[in-house]
Amino acid sequence: MRQKDDFYPTPPEAVEALLSVEKFIGDIWEPACGDGAISKVLEREHNVVSSDLNDYGFGESGVDFLMEQELQAQSIVTNPPYKNATDFVRHAIRLGAKKHCWLLRLAFLEGKARNENIFSKTKPARVWVFSKRLTIWRGDEEKSGSGTTAYAWFVWEGVSNTTELGWIL
Numbered sequence: 608m609r610q611k612d613d614f615y616p617t618p619p620e621a622v623e624a625l626l627s628v629e630k631f632i633g634d635i636w637e638p639a640c641g642d643g644a645i646s647k648v649l650e651r652e653h654n655v656v657s658s659d660l661n662d663y664g665f666g667e668s669g670v671d672f673l674m675e676q677e678l679q680a681q682s683i684v685t686n687p688p689y690k691n692a693t694d695f696v697r698h699a700i701r702l703g704a705k706k707h708c709w710l711l712r713l714a715f716l717e718g719k720a721r722n723e724n725i726f727s728k729t730k731p732a733r734v735w736v737f738s739k740r741l742t743i744w745r746g747d748e749e750k751s752g753s754g755t756t757a758y759a760w761f762v763w764e765g766v767s768n769t770t771e772l773g774w775i776l
Contacts, residue, residue, distance in 0.1 A: 613688030634680035
């Protein structure tokens, strides 16, 4: 059963893996910050604007990313609610984010609608596939076991005609 608001905190090693292959200039916006799992890792080296629609005790709550009309930072890094992932990516593109990185299931690459609405118009510059499966638990769940879902960081940066594929972790 899915967690009510798609609250699945990101393991620190997922963010560290992204930082091992991607560099960021300026501030970073984490618009689905949850309990701060991604923000706390990013804050080691960057200024991070953290917000979320819900209040999980971290960042500014009550901020609906999909309703925002202005970027809070030139880069975005987040693990969006999966049910809204397509809308989140499209909104970041509309807002003009210079770089935006999304932790998503690898299966995000699939789908006719996603291809028509995103990939055929704006390709990610890079997709970083986790060679070792991540384990991402619901926010209200006891941590045990290992991951069964393939994840990747999808990175849009500028205008890209091709997508580089690489592996991390």
